[in-house]
Amino acid sequence: MPNKLIYSIFSFLSVAGLSSAASAIQLCGQPAQGEILQGRADNISRIVMDGKDIRLSPQGNFLIVFGRDETSPKQFAAATSSGEVIPLSVDVNKTAWDVQSLKGVPPRKVTPSDSDLRDIEREQKLVRAGQAENTATPYWQKGFIQPVEGRISGNFGGQRIMNGIKKNPHSGMDIAVPEGIPVKASSDGIVTLAANDLFYSGNVIIVDHGYGLHTVYAHLKEISVKQGDSVKKGDIIALSGKTGRVTGPHLHWGASYNGIKFNPKSLLSLGKSNDLCFNL
Ligand SMILES: [Zn+2]
Numbered sequence: 364m365p366n367k368l369i370y371s372i373f374s375f376l377s378v379a380g381l382s383s384a385a386s387a388i389q390l391c392g393q394p395a396q397g398e399i400l401q402g403r404a405d406n407i408s409r410i411v412m413d414g415k416d417i418r419l420s421p422q423g424n425f426l427i428v429f430g431r432d433e434t435s436p437k438q439f440a441a442a443t444s445s446g447e448v449i450p451l452s453v454d455v456n457k458t459a460w461d462v463q464s465l466k467g468v469p470p471r472k473v474t475p476s477d478s479d480l481r482d483i484e485r486e487q488k489l490v491r492a493g494q495a496e497n498t499a500t501p502y503w504q505k506g507f508i509q510p511v512e513g514r515i516s517g518n519f520g521g522q523r524i525m526n527g528i529k530k531n532p533h534s535g536m537d538i539a540v541p542e543g544i545p546v547k548a549s550s551d552g553i554v555t556l557a558a559n560d561l562f563y564s565g566n567v568i569i570v571d572h573g574y575g576l577h578t579v580y581a582h583l584k585e586i587s588v589k590q591g592d593s594v595k596k597g598d599i600i601a602l603s604g605k606t607g608r609v610t611g612p613h614l615h616w617g618a619s620y621n622g623i624k625f626n627p628k629s630l631l632s633l634g635k636s637n638d639l640c641f642n643l
Contacts, residue, residue, distance in 0.1 A: 490569070583601040
């Protein structure tokens, strides 16, 4: 984002540049495409990225995500409590996405019919609505676990070729498990979607972890929670299955922040170590 635009977002405030002494911003995590990072802001009242306010906890904790195709450097801005604007910039490393060639996908799930397209539209609306909330409770501060253990059969971001046809990049991480394995909530949160028989996801759950962060659990055999339920990290919310667009039983684990999909694997190290922290 050009600095001109950053300043215009804060046009009602005075612009002071980088000299504000007592304010500081730290980020912890991998500054790379598809990653989530935890931040800590001291004496900062607002952070704006891509024209949107990023939610700050009373202690100054916040999250930022770099999308799969994020360009570098990522420019954004913060405002101090006294109204000074600080332009910020992070170099975002490129991630090498793999190419996944899948054969044996049911042809209808690769080239949908007209009536399938209506089902797909309905699914997209439900999934978008399930990830729309920006709840004020920072459930995510509890940290995250992987919902099932197993071989990773598909990485986030992989370019997918299904039955020889190029499709959208993979929006989550696939963990190969047989049917009927207990699936755990990866952190505390509120269930915002518990739906059956969706075209791609099959039986699917979305959990809201606060601040715009959500996780997705797809292709389930059986769902044991309903919309509005509170869940705790490690609670069993479903059994694994092979519903929706699959070539075999597995759990598709997805994650999004303010609607931006990212690699759920990066949640596992969120807030766990200071080794990856750097100051802006
Ligand atoms: Zn998947």
